[in-house]
Amino acid sequence: MKIRQDQLGQTLSQGLASCYLVSGDDPLLLMEACDEIRAAVKHQGIEERELFHAESGFEWRNLLEEASAMSLFASRRLLELRIPNGKPSDKGSAIKELAENPSPDNVFLIICPRLDAKTQKTAWYKAVEKHGVVLPIWPIDRQQYPGWLKRRLQIAGLQAEPAAVAALAHQTEGNLLAAVQEIEKLRMQGIEMVTEEIVQEATGDSSRFDAFGLADACLLGKLGEANRMLGHLKAEGNEPIMILGAITRKIRQLIMLKNCSGAQQLAEGFKQQFIWPKQQQPYKSALQRLSQKELHRALRTAEATDLAAKGSGDDPWLLLAQLIVILSGQTDNIFTLT
Template sequence: MRLKAEQLGTHLSRRELAPLYLVSGDETLLAQEVADAIRAEACLQGFTEREILHAEGSFDWNTVLTEANSLSLFADKKIIEIRMPGGKPGEKGSKVLLEYTGKPTDDTLLLIITPKLDAAAMRSKWIKAIESHGVLIQTWPVPPDQLPGWIGKRLQQAGIRADRQAVEILADRVEGNLLAAIQEIEKLKLLLPDGEVDGQTMSTVVADSARFNVFTLADKALEGDPQAVCRTLRGLRDEGAEPTIILWALTRELRTLIRAAEALENGDHLDWVLKNLGIWEKRKPLVKQTLRRLKLTRLKQMLRLAAGIDRAIKGMRIADPWDDLTILLLMFCGTPTLKPGSLRLALSFPD
């Protein structure tokens, strides 16, 4: 079976999962959302264990059959997720996939994720077998003429009421980058508590220099430039920027870095990890540089500090959020600030 991404919801609502799914496409956000929806439905149906396999380099394709036939100690059903960055399984992989599709097991769901498949791959036997026994979903970039409609729908889902002019301004601002559009919508949710935006407000928000400099601040932190981050943070404070917006931008970077660091510890390839996380090409060097500077343990300490800053902003902890933001930014730069013991003390607050 072949489905469009927008048809998946109806398919999943029938509560009859196919034994295998192939999700392909170069639009990272859409492919990720499709895979997330499949995983969520599978979890509801008892597929509570997930095994991730990276089919690249010297990958042993027999591992797929071994995992499919092995009993789990923790769950009755499991998802075997094959991430195939090359888009082609090769001769050995094709044989394994053909064998699996011929006799899938009831307690295993196979989810394959690939970039956009070329014409030759679409004619291959393993693709035909997946179409016959499972579901193939291809994701495609949103055409420019359809982008305003896509953005309008996402704004509505986020609880934001926007007029036509506001939607068109945002569409022009992101220039087809769906991840950027989602980031702007998340920012709007923080900036517009009443959930309404017109063209003038949208133009102000996306062009506001103080808001834009928040993202510049995050980049300076990833570059590891302590003087620049302190200077930029001071400028943002003088311009009246809200610490909530700054914390949101830094926390977003932290969560991405933690996910990348965890994947690296599991032996994943860095370039694949960054692509899967939707890191823009021009920002990949910054992220790689930061991951070399900060280890996973340190990143998790920083996320804990970010949570403490959030409590301080909300009045749930006695501390100056701006001082703590300075500490967090210096930690991004690799500058010695707080040791783990001191960090625990700094974040302590009365119940």
């Protein structure tokens, strides 16, 4: 069955399904939904977790063999499969088999980016939808955003004036991770009532280094600024995978927007990608400067960086630096595109 994110808690309270498919492009919402499923699985006494990354060259038979194998340490396991491009290289036959013939010893969690209409018509997707739970994660739209911020403030134990919520919405403009960071900063200050003035003071530092500022610097072609930000983030102890998430999302959005021809199609593309007016200028700059070839090179480099961050042996910081060069549009001076 297919559910909304606000139905996940109730669905999990009714018992675990054998299979879950969570898809979406917002890193925070995707992470939180998966964490909720993992917590429910753990609550049922399932402690062991096996992680699979379906990258290029992934051996699907290994997944099937692991799914049918008995665990030496636990009676039940969580098998977590991550598919970065959302397109199983075996055309989904392994997933279809596991969904249609679930093992009582396993809970199967599949994590993908947002899946297009064509993928949702495939046999493997329909098998998961029929025998398990499908949860598409949709971005928070402009009308929902203030309400979402208010709930997040309440979860953090904060009360906020309406003007403060409006100010926070204006400052963060739909950037959920940035909003959560700002709310955590407010919580750490021990403030009982958040006012507009407090929000303005807390979020007014435009020199703040974060992954989203880094991504925007890349899109604007500011290579020097992007490199300084990357160095600062590394020095602060940030994980490469967290920085990569913000950049990869923008690359995927740019690839979709590159197909738009004319101002009207581009405006509709921005709307479909949930990119607000305040956020659009870096995208417009990148679209004028970068070709589809460069964007796909950036995506491949992002995938290699993801593998490096997970232990492939390459240096993820070096690959992040290369990714910044590509997105800044200055690759001709560094290396030749293939």
